[in-house]
Amino acid sequence: MLNNETKFTRTRxxxxxxxxxxxxxxxxxxxxxxxxxxxxxKILLRIDDLDQQRVNHLYVQDIFDTLNFLEIPWDEGPRNVIEYHDEWSQLHRMDMYDDALQQLAEQRGVFACKCSRSQLQGDSYPGNCINKSLPLDTPETAWRLYTDDRPIDLKTLTDGITTIRLPETMKNFVVKKKDNFPAYQLASIVDDLHFGVDLVIRGEDLFPSTLAQLFLADVLGVTAFANTTFHHHPLLMEDDDKKLSKSAGSTSIKYLREQGRTAAEVYQNIVSMLGILTPVRSFKELEQLL
Structure with missing residues (x-):
């Protein structure tokens, strides 16, 4: 249960x-x-579209369709595809991401890595390029962050502040991709600081990303991000214990909507998958369980 006195300015x-x-x-x-x-x-709608090779206008429209179908409100951000494209795409904030990357370069906090996917098999970076001193402007290279074992303070919604260290899977993580676009970890920090987000709610699969972002924020010296509160919720799993993936299949909201399912039925399906027996037909009823 949440403390009724807990207050925040903005989430996304x-x-x-x-x-x-x-x-x-x-x-x-x-x-x-x-x-x-x-x-x-307040709720900000932020569409993370820096992976331009995978962005599809049908998927952008699906975001608005899904939120409206589920009657989930948002206070700030685009209301439709046109507003998203003209004003809110992350492409409009490239200068801010580049400034953060430039700061890391000037601090000598990053190194160039030209490893291919086949050379990076496994969950952890093997350190192939960490001592090669490749120039940062070398073509077809990513930028990786120099990481160490410093403690990270994590502020959570239910457990207060705990101290933890960067997991092995996040050692020397990428901050700039080979296509010269900023990586998710860096762009997410810059965006959250830019919009004044102080509460982040995400799936528990993104827990390592939370630690990576807190680590990177410390390197960049942006103390405001350290005050962000995080909440990592359980994932919905398929029958074979795999997390759900984006598709037009039977678990997509688009499919369920086209099959005539109501929003109330979708909410009940979600809580049933979580093992919650209390009927829930809207996010407002879900709020009563918190």
Missing amino acids: IAPTPSGYLHLGNALSFALTAAIARKTGA
Whole structure:
């Protein structure tokens, strides 16, 4: 249960338009809306579209269709595809991402890495390029962050502040991709600081990303990000214990909507998958369980 006295300024819903949204996305959106309303936070819609090779206008439209179908409100951000494209795409904030990358370069906090995917098999970076001193402007290279074992303070919604260290899978993580676009970890920090986000609600699969972002914020010296509160919710799983993936399949909101399912039925499906027996037909009813 949340403390009724807990208050925040702003949280965000931050989908990626790389596929049709599914029940797991709906859970995250609904929890964000419920916690926001309970804590007084405004909701920002931020569409993470820096992976331009995977962006599809049909997937962008699906974001608005899904939020409207589920009657999930947002206070700031685009209201339609045109506003997203003209004003809110991350492409409009490239200068801010580049400034952060330039700061890392000037601090000598990054190194160039030209490893291919086949050379990076496994969950952890093997350190192939860390001592090669490749120039940062070498073509077809990514920028990786020099990481160490410094403690990271993590502020959570339910457990307060805990101290933890960067997991092995996030050692020397990428901050600039080979296509010269900023990586997710860096862009997410810059965006959250730019919009004044102080509450982040995300799936527990993104827990390593939370630690990476807190580590990077410390390197950049942006202390405001360290005060962000995080909440990592359980994932909805398929029958074979795999997390849901974006598709036009039976768990996509688009499919369920086209099959005539109501928003109330979708909400009930979500909470049933979580093992919750209390009937829930909207994010407002979900709020009552928090």
